[in-house]
Amino acid sequence: MKLSDNSYSIGVIIDIPPDDLKLTREVIIGLLDWNKAKHPKESELKNCKILSQGHAHIKAINYSGKEILGNINISPKIMIDTYGANSNDYYLMQGYKKIRKSNFKDDELYEMSEYWGYDYIKEIAENIFVKKDKNRL
Numbered sequence: 001m002k003l004s005d006n007s008y009s010i011g012v013i014i015d016i017p018p019d020d021l022k023l024t025r026e027v028i029i030g031l032l033d034w035n036k037a038k039h040p041k042e043s044e045l046k047n048c049k050i051l052s053q054g055h056a057h058i059k060a061i062n063y064s065g066k067e068i069l070g071n072i073n074i075s076p077k078i079m080i081d082t083y084g085a086n087s088n089d090y091y092l093m094q095g096y097k098k099i100r101k102s103n104f105k106d107d108e109l110y111e112m113s114e115y116w117g118y119d120y121i122k123e124i125a126e127n128i129f130v131k132k133d134k135n136r137l
Helices: 059-064 120-130
Strands: 008-015 026-036 050-057 078-082 090-094 097-101
Touching (some): 008 059, 026 059, 050 059
Antiparallel strands (some): 026 050, 078 090, 090 097
């Protein structure tokens, strides 16, 4: 996505929900640790880490970047999350995959999953790469 200083940052679709959740408009997206003056080559992104990730409506792709450039294999961050909107149980999850039930010690080790608005990934990128505010992480 193009930022206010005319540089580019990269948002990725990290995971899509399994059919049993019946979430037809939600995806997990993330911001990669990549920022340069022109579009990346696929090879530049293979070893990038995810700076931040969250659940978002599929419209976030249109609002933030307007295009999908390709496909890279990237592992989601492990986060504390629920499995579906109506669940009261918290799990350690990697994308939409449950690893195990969460416990109190996990709060100190893992981030809680977030739900992002349409343009929030671009706001995070602006804060990190243009304003150089690493506190967003």
